[in-house]
Amino acid sequence: MERHGIISGKGLLPYLGLTLGIGAVALAVIRVGYMAGAALGCLPILLYIILFAIKKPYWAYTWLFIANYFVLGLTRYIPGLPAGIVMDCLIMFNLFTLLIRSCYKHVGWERARNGLTVASLVWLTYCFLELFNPQTVSATAWVALIRGYALYFVAIAILTPIIFYRYKDLKRILFIWSVLTLLAVLKSWIQRNIGFDQAEQYWLFVERGHTTHIIRTGVRYFSFFSDAANFGSSMGLSMVVFGIASLYYKNRWIRLYYIAVAAAACYGMMISGTRSALAVPFAGFTLFIILSKQIKMIAAGAIMLAGVFIFLNYTHIGHSNALIRRARSAFDLNDASFQVRLKNQELMRAYMKDKPFGVGIGLGGGKAKTYAPNAYLSQIPTDSWFVMIWVETGIVGLIVHLGVLFYILGYGCYQVMFRLRDKQLRGLTAGLTAGVFGIAVCSYSNEIFGQFPTGIIMYMSQAFIFLAPRFDRELAEAREKRIEHEHEYLDEA
Template structure:
C-alpha cells in the first residue's frame, strides 16, 4: 500500500506488523548481538546486527521523528566510545545524519514529507554561515584540505543538516515533550556515570586516558578531582549538565502532570550536582545567564523580583563570603568570580597575543589554525602555540572578525527569535514554556562558550542545533494546540 500524504503520526496505522512484534524483534536482536559478540567477536556482532538494523530502518521509515530521537541519543553517547575505538568517532554522527536523510528521501518518493517546514529564517542563516565557511577554503592560510573540511563539518555543516532534519522530522508537538523526556533520562545516566567515577572509581580505559594520555593535568588537580562522566572532558560535561539544569527546571513549570513536574525538578537537581562535581567554573555561566534571560522573558513582576533576588543571593554568596570555603566544590565555584585567578589572567594574556597576530587578518588565520588542533595540523602557524580556550576566540582566529560577527549574528538571531516568540506570539502555555526553556538554555551555553570551546563539541553542538530548530517550529506547535481565536498572551503563565 503506497504511503499517503498524511502526517507522520498517522502513518503507523498502515503497518501490518503489530507493534509488540516489532518491539519483540528489537529485544531479540539486542540479545543476539550480545551473544554473537561474546561468542564470535566483532565480526559476529556485525552479522547479528543486520536483522535489527533492518527492523530499525522499517520503523524509522514510518516514524521519522523516532529516527531523529535516535540521532539525539546516539549523539549523546558518542564520546563514550573515544577510549574504545580507533577510528574518528565523529563518523558515527555523520552516519546517523545520513541515515535520517535517507529515511526522509525514501519517504519523499511516496510523498508525505513536509520539506517546506525547513523553509525558515534559521535554515537561511545556517546556509549563509556554511557558505562563508566554504569560502574560507580559499584563505591562503587554511590548513590541509581534509583538516579544513573537518572544521567546516563541525562549524557549519552539522548546523544546516540538523536544523533541516529537525524541522522535517518533528511534524507534531508531541515530539517536543518526548525529546525533553528522553533528554532527562540521558541526563540521569550522565550524572550516574559521574557518580560511579566519584564513589567507585574510574574504568581501566578512563585511567589510561588520565595517566597515559595527559588527562590528569586538567582533571586530577590539587584542588580536587574533576569528573567528566562519559563526555570528552569535565568542561564539556559540566556545561552540558548546566544546560540540562536550566532547560528541565524551567520546563517543569509547564507540565500538567504534577508527577512530571516533580520528576523534572529532581532531574534538574541531579544535573546541578553533576555540574558542580565537574569542577568547571565556566559552567556556572549557563544557569546564571539562562535563568536571567528567562526572568526577562517572563515579564511578570513576581518572577522578576524572585529570580533577581535568588541570582543576586547566589552571586553575593560566592563572590563576597567565605562560607563553605572548606568544601572543594564551593571553593572551586567561588574562584570563577575571581578576576585575579591565574587561569583567567593567562587567558587574557593569550587573547592579547592573538589580537596582535590577528590585526591584519580580517578573514582569519585559516581553518585548522585555531585551538589545540593547530598543533597537529598547522604547527608552523603563529597561532598554534597559543591556546584559544574559548569557542568564540577559536572562531575568531580561524574565520576572522568577519566570520566571528557573522557567527554571533546567527546566534543572536536564533535567541532573539525565541525571546520574541515567547514574549509576543506564542499562546499555548506548554509551547511557550518549553520554548522559553530552550531559548534560555541556548543563551546560557553561548555565554559559557566564551570561556570554553563547548558550543561545537559533541554532544552539545548538535543539541544546540536541535533546540534552535524547535524554537523556529514553535509557532506550528502553537497553532496545533492553541485555539485559533485566542488572543496572544502577553506573559508566560505560571503553569500549563
C-alpha cells in the same frame, strides 16, 4: 494445501530464501573468511533497519539524538572509534531514509523552510568561502572540521522540523533528554563515590587526562563525556531547561520529576569542577526572568541570583568545601588561569590585525598542531569557542556567527514575549531559549558549542524554538476542536 502436508509455492518462498541465505553465508565463510560471512549474515538485519527507518523516521532520528549523547564516551571503551564519522553516518542515514520515503509518500520538506535554515545556510556559505582564504594552508583541516563548524547545524536545522513537527515530539525529546541527564549524573556519582573504571583510569593516567582533571583543588568528574568542561556545561544546560520546564507542567509528578532532574544536573555541574559552567545557569535564568514579564518573578529571581552572586563573590562561607571553593574562583578576576587567557588573547589580537578573514578553519589553537604544526597560532590555545571562531574565520566570520546567534536568540525572545499563546509551550520555549543563551555565554570560556553532545542538543533546541509558532497553532486548533465537541455534546443533551 498445508493442512494436507503439501506446502504451497507461496509458503515455500521463505524457506527457500532462508536456505539460500544460509548457503551464501557458508560459502562466504569458506571462500573469504568469518568476517565476510558475518557481514553477509548481517545484511538482512541492516535491510530491516533501513525499511523500519523509512517507515518510522521518528525513531531513526530519536536514536541519533541518543547516540549523540554517548558517542564520545564510547571512544574510551572502543579504541579508534571515529565519533565524528559515526555521527556523520547517522545524519546521512536519516537524510537518506527521508529521500527514499519521499519517493512514495509526502515527507514535508516545506517545513524546513524557515529562518533557522536560512541562517544556518548563511553560516555554511561563509565557512565554504573560507576554503579560498589566502591564509589557509591546509584544505585537509577545512574538510575535517567543517562538519562541527556548520554541516551539523544545517543538517539538524533541516531534519528537526521535518521529523519532530508535532508538539508531543518536543515533549518526548525533553523526557528522553531528562533520562540521559540522569544517566550522566549517575555515572559521575559512581566515579566520585565508587571510583573510575579501567578505561577511565587509562584515559586519566596514560593519556594524561589527569593534568586537567586531578588538580590541587580536587578531582574534576566527567561522566561519559569527553571532559569535565563538556560535562559541566551540559549539566548547566539541563539544569536551566528542566528547572524552567518544571514550572509549566500541571501534572504534579512530572513537575516534581523535572525539579529532581534539574537538581541532579546542578549536582553534576558542581562536581565537574568547571567554573565556566556556572555561567550557564546565571545567564540562562537571568534571561528567563526577563522573558517572564512578571514583576514578582523578576523581583524574586533577581534577589535569588544576587544572593548566589554575593555568597560566592563576597563571602567565605563554606570555603572549606572544595566544590564551593572552586566555584567561588570563577568570580576572581585575578585568577591565574583567567589572566593567562587574557595574555593569550593579547598575543592573538596582535597577530590577527591584518587577517580579517582569519587563518583558516582548523588552523587555530591546539588542533592546528595536526594540520599546521609550525604555525604561530598553533602554540597558543584559544580556550574559547568565540575566540576560536575569531582566529579561524576572522573578525568578519565572528560578526556573521554572532549575527546568526543573536538572530536565533532574538527570535526566541520575541516569540516568548509577544507571540506564543499557550502557556506551557511559552514556558518550554523560554527554557530552550534561556539554555541556548547560557551555553553561548559559557562558550566564551570553553570550546563547547560544537562538541558532542552539547552541539547537537543546541541545534535541535534552536530548531524547536523556530517550530514553536507551528506548535502554538496546533494547540490552538486542538482547543477549538475540543470546544466545538463540548458544544455539540451540550446541544445533544
